[in-house]
Amino acid sequence: MSLTGNAFFILLVVVTVVAVVATLLLWNQVRGPRAVRLVTRLVLIGVCQLTAIAVVATWINNANGLYTSWADLFGEQQGAGPVAAGAAQTVFTRGEGATQETTFRGRWSGVTGQAIVWTPPQYQDPKYAHDSFPVMMLLHGVPGGPLSWIRGGQVLTALGRMMTSGEVSPAIVVIPSIDAGGRDTDCSDTPRQKNATWLMRDVHDLVTSRFRALNGPHDWSVIGFSTGGLCAVKLAMQYPQELGSAVGLSPDDFHGDRSALPDPKLRQLNSPLWLAKKRPPVSLFVATSSKDRFSTVPNVKDLEKVVQWPTVLSTPMILNDGGHNWGTWRGLFQVVFPWASDHLEAPHPLRPIAKPKPGPTSLASSGRIRTPLHR
Template identity: 45%
Template sequence: MELTSTSFLVTLIAATALAMLLALLLWNRLPGPGAVRWGVRVLMLGLCQLTAICVVAAWINGSYGLYASWDDLLGTGDGRGSSAMTGPPVGRAKFTQGANGTRSTYFRGSHSKLAGQVIVWTPPEYDAPGAQKTRFPVLTLLHGYPGSPGSWFDLGSMPDSLEQLVQLGAAHPFILVVPEIYPGGVNTDCSDTPRRKVATWLARDVPELVAKNFRTLPEPKGWGLMGVSTGAFCAVKLPLQYPEVFRAGAALDPDPLTGDPEVLADAGLRERNSPVWLLGHAKGADVGLFLATSAQDKDSPPQQLAAFARAARGTGVRVKTLVRPSGGHNFQTWSGMYPDALGWLSTELAAPAAPS
């Protein structure tokens, strides 16, 4: 049972109600000496409190996206090898049907040699009559840290939010691609390091996988990214680093755009993989970036967005910023940014089209 699933929360609520009911029914019916009866009563009270605390903790975790899986909570991800997942042979993938019309695979990239989960969702328009030759734009969704691809569906209201905007004519019907951003359990801020080529995984292996198995528009005019928190940092970084693959990126509450010393200790490597450095070396790149935050978010202050937009002047990189008056560093705030972000992405990326 997934940590963030509704069924898990409902199970905890039922367990709490059952513990309270049993305590009420058995309080005066317990056999044995008085000391034993009082000991059992204390245990019953403790069980009631424990289950109630678990309900509150699960609700808070679901609301704020603190931990998206049991591995995140327990710290059981194995980061010692090139990947914690054995996966299929290099370059081979088998998609299996999942919830909400998604298809999922564990895939090992031929370029990075990393393996991880990739979830793909195709819009209803993809299978509509007469659309057999239509190719669709691709939007890669990048989760935060800690997090997992499933957080976009469990916490992030996808794909429902996108479908509502498509029905209103406010967004393209994108193919959604949701890969792991730290395959093997080690966060590198979506960067290639000597031991782990995560940027290559996201910018070469995953796009090749999707283009091979789905009707996608050509890169880069039909390919963009949207990320939250650490994933938002990556959504700014990757189009600047790979403009031949991604034309646009939407970043919702991005981590500091100069990089995180706790993630990449090597100062030179960190600088060369920071959006600020990449922006200064992106003259002439046909790239658009959307950066959003809230005035209350101390993890992603509005000042860094304004400074980044100023630095972009004269580079040719198109930058748009949005600062909402309130909101925390969570999916409740990020989902409120979807209309602006997805609407903007739909102006930067090509609409579905059949080959001419």
């Protein structure tokens, strides 16, 4: 039975109700010495509390995508191998588009993580049969997982509606784990964990090799919230050959998280405030709330002070109200996704792109020009 399935959640609710009813019925039926009666009643109370806690924990997990499977919960990722042509499996489809999910071990990073890929309604439309699509990469917070965008954010429903109405141009959406391998590094490469490589090479290759995806820097935009918001801004500044724009919703401290990157030098090298000195040619947009105690207004203003052309930072959006939660972030979708769409190329037949000079941030350093599979 799936950890995140409705069947398991309903089962827990039923077990909780049964436990409460059983406690009421058995409370005065307990026999034996006083110590035995006391212990038995404590056990009955404990069972009620445990089942109630399990219901609440499962609801929180399903809403935020903290753990996506039993193996994920217990730290086991058996059977995950290098990404292959048949890695992705369809898990469900919606009227707004089709969604596929896979867990794989990255060929370049060596770490294992989950990636969910959604194709827009237009993807199967005969009018777009020969077109390739731009890509939006969505990054979740920590703790959390890719499913938090779908269950907590209801993002696929929102994007399907906006792409159908024309508010947002059709785009493929990929939602990867940002802490692949179970280790949060603020989406950075460390000696022990190459999460930046996982996102920018392994996930990138998965999408461009299996879907009709465009692969130029103005064909990919990254959007994240909380830790994912920090990651979005950071990755765009580190990988301008692959990402042309980024959105940070309630981003974590741009100086970095000591618990994620204990090495001060590594933390500095991965800070957007330090990366701004390189003046990468990317467009950025950040939004937060004046009442968000996790993502402060001074943090956003610090970025505004250091950004210089050709890096472009749109005027930050500071809400008067709103917390560090989906109620706030969903309210920003009508601004965020049209902004990202405006910074992406429209779907069109795939054209060869000029290969950037080989370097540590180049996905084309192997000399390959990707030709997505025709779907």
